Amino acid sequence: MTSRPVAVRLQGVGRRFGTNPALSGLDLTIRTGERVAVLGASGAGKSTLLALLNGSLQPTEGEVELFGGTTARLRARQRRELQRRVGTISQDLDLIEQVRVLHNVNAGRLGEWGTARSLISLAWPRPDDRACAAVASVGLEWAVHERTERLSGGERQRVAIARLLLQAPELVLADEPVASLDPTRAAEILGLLGAVNPVGTLVVTLHQPLLAREHCTRAIGLRAGRLVFDEPIERLSTEQLDELYARA
Numbered sequence: 001m002t003s004r005p006v007a008v009r010l011q012g013v014g015r016r017f018g019t020n021p022a023l024s025g026l027d028l029t030i031r032t033g034e035r036v037a038v039l040g041a042s043g044a045g046k047s048t049l050l051a052l053l054n055g056s057l058q059p060t061e062g063e064v065e066l067f068g069g070t071t072a073r074l075r076a077r078q079r080r081e082l083q084r085r086v087g088t089i090s091q092d093l094d095l096i097e098q099v100r101v102l103h104n105v106n107a108g109r110l111g112e113w114g115t116a117r118s119l120i121s122l123a124w125p126r127p128d129d130r131a132c133a134a135v136a137s138v139g140l141e142w143a144v145h146e147r148t149e150r151l152s153g154g155e156r157q158r159v160a161i162a163r164l165l166l167q168a169p170e171l172v173l174a175d176e177p178v179a180s181l182d183p184t185r186a187a188e189i190l191g192l193l194g195a196v197n198p199v200g201t202l203v204v205t206l207h208q209p210l211l212a213r214e215h216c217t218r219a220i221g222l223r224a225g226r227l228v229f230d231e232p233i234e235r236l237s238t239e240q241l242d243e244l245y246a247r248a
């Protein structure tokens with residue numbers, strides 16, 4: 001059977017901030033359609049890895065390839081085109097709290113709209129079928145015209161996911177998307193992330209191995225910026241997890 005196309009490849013990747021190494025000697029290949037959980041204690045390099053994967057950060061050593069293109073060698077326009085294929089939910093969600101939900105959801109379309117239409121949308125957002133469907137799919141149809149700051153933390157996360165649904169990225173990156181949620185809400189959010197593009201690729205950083213087992217097909221363990229395991233989720237052992245966190 002032919003292997004699925006490569007979405008992400010890292011070869012000998014390292015990233016330093018000043019003299020401090022955040023990632024070192026990382027070799028990693030992620031194929032289209034995989035659901036990958038990145039596990040590790042705080043400071044292990046998980047957020048740095050996601051920033052490398054979406055092209056917002058460049059490696060100090062090695063090469064990062066997204067969909068066959070080496071990010072460091074791309075021109076600015078090529079990098080923007082590539083990043084349109086990648087959707088990211090950061091820990092702070094990158095939402096504008098003072099505007100309506102529709103404003104934030106429509107931000108998922110800025111890559112396909114020209115400058116003039118984008119500016120008009122920010123000033124006078126108009127709901128359309130796609131935007132309303134994205135909001136409804138995350139259970140927030142009642143909140144299309146609500147100010148985002150009035151929503152709960154879990155509801156704001158759903159707004160960020162609706163934005164991704166409108167963007168329809170091939171690669172979804174989520175940095176600790178359920179850290180502050182109870183188990184039921186966390187499972188709902190991970191289910192929604194998996195539905196953003198059912199045939200696309202998901203990479204999510206987590207602290208909860210149980211959620212990784214339920215929602216992912218593969219687990220990567222990082223400790224002090226180095227890869228300590230890379231396993232199909234069904235082969236991930238309690239001993240590996242104990243070692244990952246015990247020595248963090």
